[in-house]
Amino acid sequence: MTDIFSEPFVIAFILGCITGAIPLLIASLGETIGEQSGVLNLGIEGMMLIGGYVAFVTTLSTGSFALGLIAGTLAGVATSVIMMVLNTWLGLNQIVIGLAITLAGGGITGVLYNVYFTNTPRLGQEDTLAIPFLSELPYVGKSLFTQSPMFYLSFVLAGLVAWMLLRTTVGLRFRAAGQNPNSLDAAGGNVVVTRSAAVLLGGAFSGLGGAYLAIIAAGTFTPFMTHGLGYIAIVVTMLARGRIVWVILVSFLYGVTVALGTVLQLTSFSLPTDVIKMFPFIVVMIVLIAFARGSYVPPALGEPYTRGAR
Amino acid sequence: MSDKKQVVDSAMRTVSTDGIPAESLTAADTAGQRSKRSGKEIANLLIRTITPVVLAIIAGGLILLAMGKDPLFFYGNIINYGIMGRGWQQSLVMMTPLLLLAAGLIVVFRGKLWNLGYDAQYLLAAVLVIGFAPSLNAVLPWWLTLIVLTLLGVAVGAAWTIVPAILKARFETNEIITTLMMSFIGVGIANLLVRGPFQDPDVVVPQTESIPLDSMLPYIPGTRIHVGLIVAVVVVLILHWVLTRTSFGLRLDIFGANPKTAMHVGINTSRMIVTLFIISGGLIGLAAAMDMLGLWGYVRSNWNPEYGAAVIPFVFLARLNVLGSIPFVAFYAIVANGGQIAAQDSDLSTDFILVLVALILIFMSIIEYIGTRRDLGQSYLPPGLKTSVAQIFGRKKSS
Numbered sequence: 092m093t094d095i096f097s098e099p100f101v102i103a104f105i106l107g108c109i110t111g112a113i114p115l116l117i118a119s120l121g122e123t124i125g126e127q128s129g130v131l132n133l134g135i136e137g138m139m140l141i142g143g144y145v146a147f148v149t150t151l152s153t154g155s156f157a158l159g160l161i162a163g164t165l166a167g168v169a170t171s172v173i174m175m176v177l178n179t180w181l182g183l184n185q186i187v188i189g190l191a192i193t194l195a196g197g198g199i200t201g202v203l204y205n206v207y208f209t210n211t212p213r214l215g216q217e218d219t220l221a222i223p224f225l226s227e228l229p230y231v232g233k234s235l236f237t238q239s240p241m242f243y244l245s246f247v248l249a250g251l252v253a254w255m256l257l258r259t260t261v262g263l264r265f266r267a268a269g270q271n272p273n274s275l276d277a278a279g280g281n282v283v284v285t286r287s288a289a290v291l292l293g294g295a296f297s298g299l300g301g302a303y304l305a306i307i308a309a310g311t312f313t314p315f316m317t318h319g320l321g322y323i324a325i326v327v328t329m330l331a332r333g334r335i336v337w338v339i340l341v342s343f344l345y346g347v348t349v350a351l352g353t354v355l356q357l358t359s360f361s362l363p364t365d366v367i368k369m370f371p372f373i374v375v376m377i378v379l380i381a382f383a384r385g386s387y388v389p390p391a392l393g394e395p396y397t398r399g400a401r
Numbered sequence: 402m403s404d405k406k407q408v409v410d411s412a413m414r415t416v417s418t419d420g421i422p423a424e425s426l427t428a429a430d431t432a433g434q435r436s437k438r439s440g441k442e443i444a445n446l447l448i449r450t451i452t453p454v455v456l457a458i459i460a461g462g463l464i465l466l467a468m469g470k471d472p473l474f475f476y477g478n479i480i481n482y483g484i485m486g487r488g489w490q491q492s493l494v495m496m497t498p499l500l501l502l503a504a505g506l507i508v509v510f511r512g513k514l515w516n517l518g519y520d521a522q523y524l525l526a527a528v529l530v531i532g533f534a535p536s537l538n539a540v541l542p543w544w545l546t547l548i549v550l551t552l553l554g555v556a557v558g559a560a561w562t563i564v565p566a567i568l569k570a571r572f573e574t575n576e577i578i579t580t581l582m583m584s585f586i587g588v589g590i591a592n593l594l595v596r597g598p599f600q601d602p603d604v605v606v607p608q609t610e611s612i613p614l615d616s617m618l619p620y621i622p623g624t625r626i627h628v629g630l631i632v633a634v635v636v637v638l639i640l641h642w643v644l645t646r647t648s649f650g651l652r653l654d655i656f657g658a659n660p661k662t663a664m665h666v667g668i669n670t671s672r673m674i675v676t677l678f679i680i681s682g683g684l685i686g687l688a689a690a691m692d693m694l695g696l697w698g699y700v701r702s703n704w705n706p707e708y709g710a711a712v713i714p715f716v717f718l719a720r721l722n723v724l725g726s727i728p729f730v731a732f733y734a735i736v737a738n739g740g741q742i743a744a745q746d747s748d749l750s751t752d753f754i755l756v757l758v759a760l761i762l763i764f765m766s767i768i769e770y771i772g773t774r775r776d777l778g779q780s781y782l783p784p785g786l787k788t789s790v791a792q793i794f795g796r797k798k799s800s
Contacts, residue, residue: 183766186515188766190762191766194710194759194762195760197752197755198754198755201752202468202750205749205750205752206468206749206750314752322578322582325578329578365592366589372582372585375582376583379574379582
């Protein structure tokens with residue numbers, strides 16, 4: 092165990108961390124916007140799978156990673172239109188529709204994948220963007236500062252979401268729709284329009300997160316590859332209570348648990364893969380038990396808004 | 402007493418029409434006064450129940466057409482393999498765990514609690530039942546082994562719900578999330594057990610030892626259906642009686658309608674939450690025990706039948722009525738049983754059944770919504786929507 096701090100190990104650890112954390116971070120950003128505005132998106136898993144599948148097919152046929160990410164984002168938006176119409180416009184049960192979207196997303200991508208792909212084609216490595224000077228640093232240079240452009244962009248996105256939620260009128264409306272939709276309505280805001288925007292943004296981020304997971308993190312698509320990541324995004328959102336810094340921190344805590352498992356496999360220390368797969372969920376559960384009072388959701392979360400209803 | 406009744410009545414009335422659980426409550430409420438229900442209402446109920454299924458089948462057929470498959474061939478094969486020949490017996494065997502799972506879900510859903518940890522509750526119970534079978538068989542007579550193992554399954558299923566239940570009761574932690582997390586952990590532990598202590602050393606593929614046929618649940622004479630089906634039906638009937646005819650059932654409905662009201666009329670809501678979760682997990686554990694001891698006899702690693710996700714839409718279609726879930730579960734058992742081979746014949750992934758289930762969920766919500774609007778004599782669009790849409794397109798409000 093003496094070689095665990097050697098350069099290749101540290102690089103593998105940081106890379107594993109990033110691979111695990113970034114898809115979760117992107118998806119959690121979307122979920123944060125949704126949850127702040129009072130929409131519980133349980134369909135996030137299905138949206139990620141659809142985004143990932145569409146991105147994979149696009150990148151495979153065009154060879155462009157950027158196009159793949161854009162296509163995945165659009166696929167996420169298209170899926171969230173169903174959610175917008177049924178949940179926000181008609182006020183149907185958000186949990187039932189969310190579960191339906193998760194089921195349908197997993198089912199349809201599984202069916203399409205089995206119809207069109209007999210073997211599993213892998214995408215090549217995306218061109219990385221090496222930051223000058225910083226990328227020559229030992230340890231962190233080849234891991235943290237030689238990454239896909241999307242890696243840096245996701246932090247920019249996180250900053251934008253934080254600024255939007257806290258410093259703009261739009262963000263204030265999102266939060267009002269989750270805290271007390273009646274007052275938003277009384278103040279002249281439009282709850283339905285606000286929540287619709289939140290749902291579409293949430294879908295875009297979920298699709299992008301799925302696309303990143305498929306084409307950049309994994310380099311391929313396999314049916315049901317998210318393996319509960321969408322649900323973890325909801326936990327991250329609940330623990331972060333709308334604060335984007337916490338979203339980033341908790342996402343990377345998850346990344347660390349994923350990376351620990353991978354790195355431990357590289358050493359002589361043998362651990363069954365089942366334990367490694369379970370590890371992030373155990374950590375999340377312990378965090379939930381320890382901070383049970385800390386997890387908080389907006390009061391109007393999951394409640395459809397009916398004008399004039401008490 | 403009359404005060405309490407008034408509070409309860411108002412609680413029932415304040416249930417919003419946002420979704421299915423509220424709807425189901427009124428249905429469960431009227432179930433007690435069946436004589437008052439007119440023929441028109443029954444016809445209405447039937448239409449609302451069957452239309453989503455029909456629409457889902459049509460939409461699923463269109464998806465099949467779009468993928469260049471023949472929907473009639475696929476659906477025909479489902480009936481062929483699901484009912485014809487020995488098919489109906491296999492479908493009935495498949496109903497056993499599904500009925501118990503549906504019952505387990507209905508109990509918590511009626512309390513407006515979400516137990517989504519069914520996969521782990523089922524798998525952990527299944528693995529432990531199978532894992533302890535050989536050693537128990539060696540010391541106990543076969544009938545006593547079956548009883549002990551069944552109780553073990555129930556206990557394991559119930560135990561796996563305790564942490565989410567207590568977190569919900571004490572801290573109001575969202576039970577959707579905690580049950581899901583516990584589900585992923587439980588499925589992992591189940592796999593660890595199959596690959597570790599319970600693995601059969603004589604087989605290459607990681608799986609548990611198989612129970613010998615003569616120590617499994619006996620068949621119903623003249624058929625190849627194990628007696629677990631009878632157990633499931635009896636449990637469902639008892640549960641229906643408990644939910645509709647006892648004070649516990651009434652307290653549960655009040656709690657589901659409005660936990661605050663429930664507290665005011667003197668119901669211990671914390672205890673109610675824990676009780677509901679334990680009953681739910683116990684029924685799911687019973688489903689696993691019956692399925693293992695009656696049908697499978699062993700567990701392979703990474704095996705997950707995913708009964709729970711499939712059963713959820715039918716539980717809602719039955720309006721959270723345990724008795725009403727029987728025909729729906731029968732329908733799904735035929736689809737799933739026949740669909741396995743039918744999907745292979747059509748060169749499809751069996752995941753297509755998931756798509757059908759999701760379509761049923763979506764259509765069901767829409768039909769339910771339209772039906773509620775019709776009953777209330779309201780416009781089919783919610784009040785705020787017309788003005789909102791008009792605002793998006795920049796038009797003035799017309800009405």
